[in-house]
Amino acid sequence: MPDSGEVEACIALRPNAVVPQPDLEQSPFGFLFCPFAEQGKHQKLFLKADLHYNAASGILSAAPETPAAVVKAFRAAMEAEPENNWHISAPAAQHVYQQEKCFTGAVVKAIEAIRAGEMEKVVLSRDIGEQLPAGFSPVAALEAMEQEYPRAFVSLVSIPGVGTWMGASPEILVSVNEEKVFHTVALAGTQPAAAGESVATAIWRQKEIEEQAMVERYVLKSFKALRMRDYTEVGPRTIIAGNLMHLRTDFRVDLKEVDFPTLASDMLQLLHPTSAVCGLPKDPALQFILENEGFDRSYYSGFLGPVNSTSGTHLYVNLRCMELLEEKAILFAGAGITAESNPQKEWLETQHKMQTMRRILAQF
Numbered sequence: 001m002p003d004s005g006e007v008e009a010c011i012a013l014r015p016n017a018v019v020p021q022p023d024l025e026q027s028p029f030g031f032l033f034c035p036f037a038e039q040g041k042h043q044k045l046f047l048k049a050d051l052h053y054n055a056a057s058g059i060l061s062a063a064p065e066t067p068a069a070v071v072k073a074f075r076a077a078m079e080a081e082p083e084n085n086w087h088i089s090a091p092a093a094q095h096v097y098q099q100e101k102c103f104t105g106a107v108v109k110a111i112e113a114i115r116a117g118e119m120e121k122v123v124l125s126r127d128i129g130e131q132l133p134a135g136f137s138p139v140a141a142l143e144a145m146e147q148e149y150p151r152a153f154v155s156l157v158s159i160p161g162v163g164t165w166m167g168a169s170p171e172i173l174v175s176v177n178e179e180k181v182f183h184t185v186a187l188a189g190t191q192p193a194a195a196g197e198s199v200a201t202a203i204w205r206q207k208e209i210e211e212q213a214m215v216e217r218y219v220l221k222s223f224k225a226l227r228m229r230d231y232t233e234v235g236p237r238t239i240i241a242g243n244l245m246h247l248r249t250d251f252r253v254d255l256k257e258v259d260f261p262t263l264a265s266d267m268l269q270l271l272h273p274t275s276a277v278c279g280l281p282k283d284p285a286l287q288f289i290l291e292n293e294g295f296d297r298s299y300y301s302g303f304l305g306p307v308n309s310t311s312g313t314h315l316y317v318n319l320r321c322m323e324l325l326e327e328k329a330i331l332f333a334g335a336g337i338t339a340e341s342n343p344q345k346e347w348l349e350t351q352h353k354m355q356t357m358r359r360i361l362a363q364f
């Protein structure tokens, strides 16, 4: 978790449970891992925390129904020499990564569609394969991410038949903390953060201000759909995420004072995929992405995080992430396209975002 410095592990002992519609309030303690698109071949998965490990305290705890023998066997396995047997997704047919020309071509097409009034904003992304360096280890990479990005939600997820993903996300989708405070953000607008630059001196162009405002309007529209008026709104403020700066507005609802027990599940359903990763309006933007991006986003720009842990439910957007294969990593990044976009600059922005994971690979 951001600013916690603690590593926690959630281990499910049974096959992956598919959850068509996450019910955050009724769910047992576990970890959600969900893809970008509903209609694709990837499923929303829930890893029930049959076992939970806190690396800081060294305590391995088990859900009441987990058999004692299983806990014992797991503890023994943990103490044994670690094996690098991470789950790798089924190898796809020869995959062609998007060249700059294809990406900027899609951006040009998106700008035309926006100018023609078909939509206001669309987020276009791309993926790239990188050779895994010799000596790469997912656990060491997790520790490196934690050191490098202490303010991010840092994760490593490995699921049989699905694959292994890791990332350092700057973006909360929905969360409810131990004090029962609901939190979501409108995050958008990107520029490089020069070393040592303070957020106080950041200057934003109209394009980024408007792009973030669109995400903000989208969050407000979702609150309105639920007739929720008792939220606080702070921002937009400049935040630093690794090598980048973004604009972020924070929205909070104190559920101790407002009687809305299903707010997190309801907002999750309305928000995902937000206009920070899809676009506005949602339907034409999603259609444009599926028709023009030219690759399968899979779990990139989906969401993930712990549900009903002792510190609450904290779902993040799966950004600044990579999927690990046998010998390579697939890195993902996108950029918000509006009428004012410049195709080359958007390409550069995806390069900057991929730096987050490249810096980790470079440590091996």
Ligand SMILES: C=C(O[C@@H]1C=C(C(=O)O)C=C[C@H]1O)C(=O)O
Binding pocket: 123, 125, 171, 187, 188, 189, 190, 246, 276, 277, 319, 320, 332, 333, 334, 335, 336, 337, 353
């Ligand atoms: C799409 C990504 O990031 C999102 C898009 C942003 C933008 O367009 O400026 C900024 C932050 C994220 O909400 C990504 O990191 O791949």
